[in-house]
Amino acid sequence: MLYDVTVVQFTKMLNNLSRILDKGEAYAGGKKFDAEVLLQSRLAPDQFNLVRQVQIACDTAKFAAARLTGKEAPTHDDKEKTVAELKARIEQVTTYLRTFSAKDFAGADERRVTTPRWNGKYLTGAEFAVQHAIPNFYFHLTTAYAVLRHNGVDVGKGDYLGDMPYKGP
């Protein structure tokens, strides 16, 4: 379950985000302005811009998988400046997430998870996933979406959620 709600679902959402960024780039192209304007946009002057929102969404997914399974996450130097570079960053993270399987998450619920910012304090894996990683991931993903929506990009809930595996008639 922790595997599904982090690795599998974060991969789906990051792919959705990549397509949302495509829509942003297409919008900039259609209106003949530089897509970097969107990437530098934010909803408040003391808020991270769109580039940083995407980077943090990527890092939240990467660190969730690594920390819940006791692995070392790859580092990224946060130098992305274009939509293509952000999409490549997303691709690197989803490629990394594909290296995990449900088996890696055996005992993850009870694993002690910490981060460099927590001064030795820890959460259980279940607490970390449910109260920290998941809400943080969706926060930055939705904020990235909101920056584009606020700037007129034609994105909707379907772009955010992606396809559902509906069954039945």
Place this chain on the structure above:
Amino acid sequence: MLYDVTVVQFTKMLNNLSRILDKGEAYAGGKKFDAEVLLQSRLAPDQFNLVRQVQIACDTAKFAAARLTGKEAPTHDDKEKTVAELKARIEQVTTYLRTFSAKDFAGADERRVTTPRWNGKYLTGAEFAVQHAIPNFYFHLTTAYAVLRHNGVDVGKGDYLGDMPYKGP
């Protein structure tokens, strides 16, 4: 696990949202404008306003608990017009969520979940929770936060995430 990641965590986040709305009201009071201006605000002209974002966050939590356990959710008539009324709506939903226990979620993973909009199609409970209810819930909560943030209310990530149950030194 499904119980923790929906009922328990949604309750925590709705209480955080209630305090974020308090901050919005205090900000309006300090600047001597009517808090209803914030409640009617949105990030794009064709986006739901703040009132509706809060209502949908509430409904997403309510329906997630009800549908995952095969219960009937209480109805709400979406007539809130003030911060106090929105906070009361949140309180009604968290009170409803408190009527659930982990035991109610036995078999929820495999339960067929549908909504009136899906024309008879369904998802398993696990799919519904992970791919639909959770991303939707955080989407509307973060959008509500973003509307206030965009309008100058001094809210930060800590207000959104709430307290963490840190353990250790």
